[in-house]
Amino acid sequence: xxxxxxxxxxxxxxxxxxxxxxxxxxxxxxxxxxxxxxxxxxxxxxxxxxxxxxxxxxxxxxxxxxxxxxxxxxxxxxxxxxxxxxxxxxxxxxxxxxxxxxxxxxxxxxxxxxx
Amino acid sequence: xxxxxxxxxxxxxxxxxxxxxxxxxxxxxxxxxxxxxxxxxxxxxxxxxxxxxxxxxxxxxxxxxxxxxxxxxxxxxxxxxxxxxxxxxxxxxxxxxxxxxxxxxxxxxxxxxxxxxxxx
Numbered sequence: 001x002x003x004x005x006x007x008x009x010x011x012x013x014x015x016x017x018x019x020x021x022x023x024x025x026x027x028x029x030x031x032x033x034x035x036x037x038x039x040x041x042x043x044x045x046x047x048x049x050x051x052x053x054x055x056x057x058x059x060x061x062x063x064x065x066x067x068x069x070x071x072x073x074x075x076x077x078x079x080x081x082x083x084x085x086x087x088x089x090x091x092x093x094x095x096x097x098x099x100x101x102x103x104x105x106x107x108x109x110x111x112x113x114x115x
Numbered sequence: 116x117x118x119x120x121x122x123x124x125x126x127x128x129x130x131x132x133x134x135x136x137x138x139x140x141x142x143x144x145x146x147x148x149x150x151x152x153x154x155x156x157x158x159x160x161x162x163x164x165x166x167x168x169x170x171x172x173x174x175x176x177x178x179x180x181x182x183x184x185x186x187x188x189x190x191x192x193x194x195x196x197x198x199x200x201x202x203x204x205x206x207x208x209x210x211x212x213x214x215x216x217x218x219x220x221x222x223x224x225x226x227x228x229x230x231x232x233x234x235x
Contacts, residue, residue, distance in 0.1 A: 033222040035223070037226070042228075043203060043228065043229055043231070044117075044226065044227070044228045044229060045205060045207075045226035045229075046117075046226075047117070047223060047224075047225055047226070050222060050223050052222075091158065093158075095222055100163070100170065100171040101146065101148070101163055101170065101171060101209065101220050101222075101224075102148070102160040102163065102171055102173055103148075103150075103158075103160060103224060104160070105157060105158035105159075106157075107157050108157070108158075
């Protein structure tokens with residue numbers, strides 16, 4: 001069975017602060033994919049990043065960075081110098097090799113960035 | 116804009132009724148997925164179609180059904196609606212590599228804007 005845990009239900013920061021969203025996953029598959037999606041107040045789900053289980057290299061994209069650690073089954077997401085437009089619900093998701101193509105989502109973290 | 120379209124954006128109906136949600140995948144994508152997002156269940160996978168055929172089933176109720184047409188658009192039919200069916204329904208699509216029986220469905224799913232269903 002696949003499971004994704006996002007322990008932080010809500011996070012509130014002030015603009016320009018750095019913030020890290022935690023994601024812990026469980027799978028017995030040796031090959032799997034991890035994702036982060038953003039759901040702004042308008043409601044759509046926006047794809048942010050995908051990592052493969054065999055590639056533990058961390059990634060940085062502008063103010064966004066991701067830290068993938070297989071040893072702790074974690075795939076954390078950091079926003080540097082947060083902005084009000086970053087306010088959204090962020091979902092971590094997992095697709096395991098044996099679960100077909102379905103995504104298993106965490107419960108989401110509501111991030112509020114205050115001016 | 117992900118390239119996945121869904122209609123309608125909002126739907127309000129009464130208990131016991133039947134509705135149809137429509138989805139058009141990104142150009143060239145053969146896989147279509149349906150997900151339900153509700154307050155108590157979170158985001159849950161319902162069903163996947165690949166090139167017109169059902170590929171995988173998740174937590175989809177028997178009152179719900181889906182199909183994918185030859186032009187690759189998909190419809191999700193919800194019948195005998197209950198209050199608890201009120202939710203945001205997402206369609207997603209993903210691309211594939213290769214052709215025919217050797218095709219491999221790529222992992223990244225791109226989501227449409229969703230249809231918000233309210234059952235009164």
